[in-house]
Amino acid sequence: MTTPASQPIAAFSQRHEQALARIGDVLIPGNGSLPSYSESGAAALAPRALAGARPVDQVMMLRLISVVGALPRPLIALLLLCIRGGMRLPGIAGAPARLLDLALKGVVMNTYYCGLDRTAPDGDSAVFHALDFRLQMQVDDEDTK
Template sequence: MVNSDTNTLRNVRSDYFNAIQLASLQRLGNLYAPGNGCLPRFSDTGCIEYVDDVLESVEPDDVQLLGILLLVLRITPLFMISWLVTAMDNHHRYPEFIAGWLRLISLGMKGVIMSLYYSGLKGSDSQAQGVHDAMGYSLHCELD
């Protein structure tokens, strides 16, 4: 069975991640940004097309480690990933040697996902309303 989210990745190319890693990133994105009454779901925005733009400024070693994590998470059941996300959000409840790792993993995963989602960028095939439009966010400048 082919996941409908995977179909939205047909035209996505990355110099950093392969198709499996991109599918994992999109799966995580939908966990962090599932959409609601007004905000679109991560995968509906198509913002994953811009993943290379976000990763350009990231240290190569960090990109490689994130890629390994995405491979592992692709075969991890969703309930375990949800538990991991909850643990990362509640890192303060763990001993420091565990909390430090949870914060680091959270920064890597959540940073890329939220940077993409709130960038306001939409994929070429996206039919969803943009995140900025859904939030009523409009940036403009006026001369003094």
């Protein structure tokens, strides 16, 4: 999907992509069959994933990715750990942690597990290969009339 130039997310740059990849690698370091987040190249999909978000949220996401992605890896890990702990706080006290979880874990999981990576040897999704996941759907012309 192309991102309209008027959207804030159009400002998603190489630097944002690298920053997001650093965050993603903390959440998805890879294990044997599953590629790491950066290996999957998923960060490049972020503008496509965020194209439907509200402009204010897009601006916030760009800032958040820049700031968090610039932290040293142990600090990113610590932050994510704090988020997981903070999410359990009830009511408005837990809101910041839950929103950060939605923003960071949300975009990482969305871009990685959507199966749009083409990093398997056969040019297919390495992530879906590792999950052994495939949905089948027979569509013929008769069906879509």
